[in-house]
Amino acid sequence: MITFYDCTPAPSPRRARIVLAEKGIAHQVKIVDLSKGEQLTPEFRAINPACTVPVLVLDDGAVLADNAGIAAWAEGFQPEPPLLGQTPLEKAAVASWNSRIESECFMAIAEVLRNTARGMKDRALPGPHNYAQIPELAERGRARLPHFLERFEEHMTGRDWVATSSFTLADITAGVALDFAGWVKVDVDAGRPGIAAWRARLAERPSFQL
Numbered sequence: 001m002i003t004f005y006d007c008t009p010a011p012s013p014r015r016a017r018i019v020l021a022e023k024g025i026a027h028q029v030k031i032v033d034l035s036k037g038e039q040l041t042p043e044f045r046a047i048n049p050a051c052t053v054p055v056l057v058l059d060d061g062a063v064l065a066d067n068a069g070i071a072a073w074a075e076g077f078q079p080e081p082p083l084l085g086q087t088p089l090e091k092a093a094v095a096s097w098n099s100r101i102e103s104e105c106f107m108a109i110a111e112v113l114r115n116t117a118r119g120m121k122d123r124a125l126p127g128p129h130n131y132a133q134i135p136e137l138a139e140r141g142r143a144r145l146p147h148f149l150e151r152f153e154e155h156m157t158g159r160d161w162v163a164t165s166s167f168t169l170a171d172i173t174a175g176v177a178l179d180f181a182g183w184v185k186v187d188v189d190a191g192r193p194g195i196a197a198w199r200a201r202l203a204e205r206p207s208f209q210l
């Protein structure tokens, strides 16, 4: 049985959880409680030395230890519904938006959270090594996020989905990222009708309830 290592509140495993649900890929779930530091135990390090979730372990024992690998594998294993685009140009648009959202939005929010949260003192980055918080990085993240949102609102105005004319991985990454913005108390919908309408469409999908 395919095993999915998950942590329910965390945004990164939620992205993979939504991919698996959209594809209807059967799996069992093992919870790694990040709040208890279970990602740092010898048992979990033996599965993923990077000490992060999501992780998917396939029937043959292959370990997929990040969203990029899990999404690529899922598209090949279960092509329907396509999430990575169908034409060469669509594939380019999905890859490009996915990467842009990760670096400009997800990372900006993570910079704020990980460099301010008391519970993340000395855990400013995920992984096996401890890093001290840098308050200036939190400030920078707070400044970067509205810049991304301004451009994203312009892009989403008059569009149904982020990268192509249908729902793709870019919608999953962006939808999870913008929910994550709530963790640093940013209301992404306020004054942004294009983003708000698209998020309302996402909220109708059963996979987004997960």
Ligand SMILES: N[C@@H](CCC(=O)N[C@@H](CS)C(=O)NCC(=O)O)C(=O)O
Binding pocket: 010, 011, 012, 013, 034, 039, 051, 052, 053, 054, 065, 066, 067, 068, 123, 125, 126, 127
């Ligand atoms: N590159 C990874 C990033 C995964 C990641 O950062 N996961 C976080 C949860 S959102 C984690 O495992 N954190 C462990 C920690 O904070 O020690 C991916 O997207 O797959």
